[in-house]
Each structure stands twice: as C-alpha cells, then as structure tokens.
Amino acid sequence: MKKIFILIFFLTYSLNSDAHMEHYNKLNKIQMEILRNGDVIGYNYYFFKRDGNKTTVTNQIKFTVKLFGANIFEIEGYGEEKYINNELISFNSKTLQNNKKKYVDLEFNKEINKFNIQGSSYNGVASKNNIIGNWWSHKILQSNSQISPVSGSIKEQIVTFVSKEKIELYGKIYEVDHFKLISKDMSLPKDKRLNFDIWFDKKNSLILKVTYSRFGNWEYKVKKFE
Numbered sequence: 435m436k437k438i439f440i441l442i443f444f445l446t447y448s449l450n451s452d453a454h455m456e457h458y459n460k461l462n463k464i465q466m467e468i469l470r471n472g473d474v475i476g477y478n479y480y481f482f483k484r485d486g487n488k489t490t491v492t493n494q495i496k497f498t499v500k501l502f503g504a505n506i507f508e509i510e511g512y513g514e515e516k517y518i519n520n521e522l523i524s525f526n527s528k529t530l531q532n533n534k535k536k537y538v539d540l541e542f543n544k545e546i547n548k549f550n551i552q553g554s555s556y557n558g559v560a561s562k563n564n565i566i567g568n569w570w571s572h573k574i575l576q577s578n579s580q581i582s583p584v585s586g587s588i589k590e591q592i593v594t595f596v597s598k599e600k601i602e603l604y605g606k607i608y609e610v611d612h613f614k615l616i617s618k619d620m621s622l623p624k625d626k627r628l629n630f631d632i633w634f635d636k637k638n639s640l641i642l643k644v645t646y647s648r649f650g651n652w653e654y655k656v657k658k659f660e
Contacts, residue, residue: 456520457572457639458482458489458570458639459484461482461659461660462481462482462660463479463480463481463482463658463659463660464479464480464570464640464656464658464659465477465479465656465657465658465659466478466479466480466569466654466655466656466657467653467654467655467657468495468497468652468653468654469652469653469654469655470497470499470650470651470652470653471650471651472651475497475498475499475500476495476496476497476498476509477494477495477496477497478493478494478495478569478654479493479494479495480492480493480568480570481494487518487519488516488517488518489516489517490514490515490516490517491514491515491517491568491570492512492513492514492515493511493512493513493514493515493527493568493570493583494511494512495509495510495511495512495529496509496510496511497509499649499650507532507649508530508531508532508533509529509530509531509532510529510530511527511528511529511530511531511536511583511584512527512528512529513525513526513527513528513538513566513568513583514526514527515566515568521542521562522542522549522562522566523541523542524540524541524542525538525540525566525581525583526538526539526540527583527584529584531584535554536553536554536555536584536585537552537553537554537585537586538551538552538553538554538581538582538583538584538585538586539551539552539553539586540552540553540566540581540586542562543559546559547562548560548561548562549561549562549564549581551581551586552586553582553585553586553587554584554585554586555582555585555586555587556585556586556587556588557586560581560588561579563577563578563579564577564579564580564581564588565577565579565580565581566580566581566583567580567581567582567583567589568583569641569644569654570641571641572634572639572640572641574615574641575593575613575615575632575634575641576593577591577593578590578591578618579591580628589617589628590617590618590619591615591616591617591618591628592615592616592617592618593613593614593615594613594614595611595612595613596612596613596614596631597611597612598610598611598612599611599612599633601633601642601643603642603643603655603656603657604655604657604658608633608635608637608642609635609637610633610634610635610636610642610643611633611634611636612631612632612633612634613631613632613633613634614630614631614632615628615629615630615631615632616628616629616630617629624648625648629646629647630644630645630646631644631645631646632644638659640656640659641656642655642656643655643656
C-alpha cells in the first residue's frame with residue numbers, strides 16, 4: 435500500500451510539472467535565511483519579473499563562515515534565469531567563492547534542442563530536461579539531474595518521498611512534504627555529493643526548508659515570500 439501511495443504521489447507531481455512556472459505567477463520575492471549550526475550567516479534571495487510570456491528570476495546569495503573571528507569560507511553570487519512560457523532559455527551567474535571566480539553561461543540551442551553550457555567546471559551540451567539547482571523551483575524535485583548554478587557542472591540525482599509533516603518557521607505552521615535528494619553516483623567524494631533534506635509546501639508551491647551536513651549543519655529557510 436505504501437508503494438502504491440508513493441507511485442500515485444509522484445505521478446501527481448509529474449502531471450503538474452509542465453505548468454510549474456504558472457505556480458509562481460503571483461510571486462514577486464522569496465527571502466531565505468542561511469544558517470550554520472543554528473546561527474544566521476547569510477541570505478539567499480529570489481526576485482521574479484514578468485513581461486508577457488517571459489519570466490526572469492534573479493538570485494542573490496551571500497554568506498560568511500567564521501572561525502575564531504576569521505573568515506574561513508565566503509560566497510557572494512548573482513544569477514539570472516530567463517523563461518519563455520515554461521521553457522528555460524538562458525541562465526547566467528557569477529560567483530566569488532573565497533576570492534575565486536566561478537561562472538555559468540547557459541543558452542538553449544533550438545537547433546539541437548539542448549543547452550549549451552560554458553562554465554567554470556563544465557563546457558559542453560546538456561539535455562533540456564536538466565533543472566538549474568536553485569531552491570526557488572519545486573521542479574528540482576521532479577528532475578533526474580541538475581546543473582550547478584555556481585559552476586555549470588551536471589549532477590544526476592535521486593529524489594525520494596519521506597513523509598508528510600508539519601513544520602514551524604518564524605511562528606507559522608506549514609503542512610509540508612518531506613523529500614530526500616541524493617546523488618545517483620554515491621562513489622563521488624563526499625564534498626561533491628548531493629545529500630539534502632527538503633520540505634515542500636504544495637499549497638504555496640514553495641520549498642520552505644533545506645538542510646544538509648558539510649563541515650557543520652546547514653539550513654536554508656524561507657523567512658518571507660510575497
């Protein structure tokens with residue numbers, strides 16, 4: 435019975451995926467706080483702009499990890515996704531990670547029906563079924579692979595449903611679906627693997643919380659959306 439429920443659950447999500455951009459038609463901003471070991475260390479903001487059938491999603495991220503008063507890890511980045519209807523046509527990002535420049539320049543090539551990617555970690559083509567690995571889009575829960583928004587690398591993934599739960603964020607209670615997202619290739623080094631717990635609010639079509647462990651316990655939590 436549990437297996438049947440999970441199958442129906444994922445079929446429902448798949449059937450709704452084609453219209454996923456429509457779920458964000460009234461959304462203007464998502465503000466996420468980034469926490470490490472319970473302390474707020476930065477933010478991840480998403481902004482939505484529309485012009486007819488075109489949607490532009492911009493992403494701003496910044497956080498700093500300190501140890502004994504010294505900065506040991508810093509990231510500051512900006513990204514921009516452009517869609518026509520439900521189709522991603524371009525993605526560009528620039529990120530400064532510990533003073534090292536990283537980037538992604540992605541364009542959809544109609545002639546070959548694939549993405550052309552020029553990135554700091556990957557140059558080549560990729561299937562249009564890939565999703566940009568940002569936390570604003572619930573389509574990341576429906577894809578078999580994602581493109582790093584920092585470097586352009588392609589990572590195959592497995593997403594499994596864990597349970598229905600209730601969580602509290604900033605004084606509000608949400609009914610959510612809890613998922614586990616991991617790398618398909620578990621032979622990858624630990625610092626390269628995907629290993630996230632994700633809580634999705636189907637009512638608002640929002641990923642509300644993401645956690646993972648890597649040199650500490652990390653949380654991305656939606657503080658405000660409008």
